[in-house]
Amino acid sequence: LIAFIAARRWHRARYFRRLSERTLALRSQWNGIIDGTVCPRTWRLNRLDCELVEAMLLDSMEAANAEQLPGLLACLRSSGLLDLRIHQARSAVGWRQRSALVALGRTRALEAVAALNEALDSPATETRIAAARGLGRTGLPQAAVAILDHLLSGGLPIPEYTVKNALANCCRHSPQTLLPYLKDAGGPARTIVARVLAELATPALGEDLIVLATDGDAEVRASAARAMGASQASFALPELSVLVRDQEWFVRLRAVVALSSIQEPGRIRPLLHALCDSNRHVRQRAACALSQMGSHLEQILYQVVDTQDSYALQAFVSELERTGATERLLEVLHKSGDSAAAAQILLQAIANSRKELSKSVELSAAAAGGR
Numbered sequence: 001l002i003a004f005i006a007a008r009r010w011h012r013a014r015y016f017r018r019l020s021e022r023t024l025a026l027r028s029q030w031n032g033i034i035d036g037t038v039c040p041r042t043w044r045l046n047r048l049d050c051e052l053v054e055a056m057l058l059d060s061m062e063a064a065n066a067e068q069l070p071g072l073l074a075c076l077r078s079s080g081l082l083d084l085r086i087h088q089a090r091s092a093v094g095w096r097q098r099s100a101l102v103a104l105g106r107t108r109a110l111e112a113v114a115a116l117n118e119a120l121d122s123p124a125t126e127t128r129i130a131a132a133r134g135l136g137r138t139g140l141p142q143a144a145v146a147i148l149d150h151l152l153s154g155g156l157p158i159p160e161y162t163v164k165n166a167l168a169n170c171c172r173h174s175p176q177t178l179l180p181y182l183k184d185a186g187g188p189a190r191t192i193v194a195r196v197l198a199e200l201a202t203p204a205l206g207e208d209l210i211v212l213a214t215d216g217d218a219e220v221r222a223s224a225a226r227a228m229g230a231s232q233a234s235f236a237l238p239e240l241s242v243l244v245r246d247q248e249w250f251v252r253l254r255a256v257v258a259l260s261s262i263q264e265p266g267r268i269r270p271l272l273h274a275l276c277d278s279n280r281h282v283r284q285r286a287a288c289a290l291s292q293m294g295s296h297l298e299q300i301l302y303q304v305v306d307t308q309d310s311y312a313l314q315a316f317v318s319e320l321e322r323t324g325a326t327e328r329l330l331e332v333l334h335k336s337g338d339s340a341a342a343a344q345i346l347l348q349a350i351a352n353s354r355k356e357l358s359k360s361v362e363l364s365a366a367a368a369g370g371r
Contacts, residue, residue, distance in 0.1 A: 001223055028188030034071055040079040054081050058106045074108055082109055089115040100131040105134030112138060117146040120156065128158050136166025141177050144170035148181045151189045160192060167196045175200040179208055194223035206235060218248040225251060229258030236262060241270040249279040252325045256282055260289035268296060272303055275312040283311060287319040
């Protein structure tokens with residue numbers, strides 16, 4: 001046993017010493033390897049050198065910009081490393097195949113999409129996940145089409161977050177790729193595509209979001225509301241004003257969040273409606289958005305009081321306290337000659353808010369003590 005351990009340590013030390021020497025030698029010739037002045041035959045037929053060059057190429061591709069990538073990809077093609085990985089992705093099994101699939105994704109080469117697409121039909125779940133991740137890492141719209149075709153043809157039996165991440169990476173610069181598939185999708189696939197589209201939405205989507213805002217699926221409407229936060233205010237405000245009255249609370253919540261990102265006075269009215277919502281989360285989010293509208297706080301305070309909704313007033317005043325805007329609002333009201341109104345409205349609301357808070361704390365303590 002001692003002899004085996006000693007021999008193993010000697011062998012590993014020799015391997016790492018040789019690895020270090022070859023890494024240094026290849027790095028000194030790196031520019032020649034990239035531009036082809038160093039013949040690939042000098043390192044391609046050596047297994048260790050081949051693995052080192054491929055690893056260095058893939059690492060360089062990760063950090064490469066649009067100008068540097070073509071040269072690195074040309075080296076990968078001319079040396080045959082790309083073809084070797086494509087062959088491994090199609091013929092190997094187990095971890096060798098999965099390793100080849102991930103490596104193909106890192107190349108961001110268009111030729112890799114076909115092999116990765118074939119691996120999505122593998123009976124092994126881990127292989128399908130590796131293929132989806134590889135397609136996502138390419139960042140190519142063609143890879144997104146491959147994933148979407150599988151998703152719509154009968155589902156893709158891999159975790160949902162893997163599909164969403166892959167689609168988001170592939171469609172980051174072209175979210176319009178998702179629109180035709182969203183119209184044809186149904187069930188869980190439609191929900192996934194809608195969520196990805198909401199994450200990547202840009203003002204250029206425009207009128208396509210109107211159709212989604214009236215969709216029969218609540219998840220799709222919620223995604224449309226989220227996407228409208230990145231749209232132009234003149235287009236988004238009317239649609240969000242409708243979605244803020246939706247039957248589903250999470251759709252209303254998404255609409256309020258989107259309204260919070262639109263810097264237009266026209267959002268005050270739908271936010272005031274949301275402040276009187278029956279759902280606590282919607283009220284809190286609406287109060288948060290209203291409390292940050294500094295130049296309109298005085299006007300908003302009186303409008304909140306006019307609603308005669310104690311929950312709305314409590315939520316708004318609590319948010320003012322949290323953000324430290326209470327004193328600033330009092331000063332504004334004093335300057336406008338409404339100090340009596342300030343004392344009557346704000347101070348009483350603050351007192352009621354604190355009273356409700358202490359009551360809820362007492363009830364929670366009593367419930368905990370009774371267990």
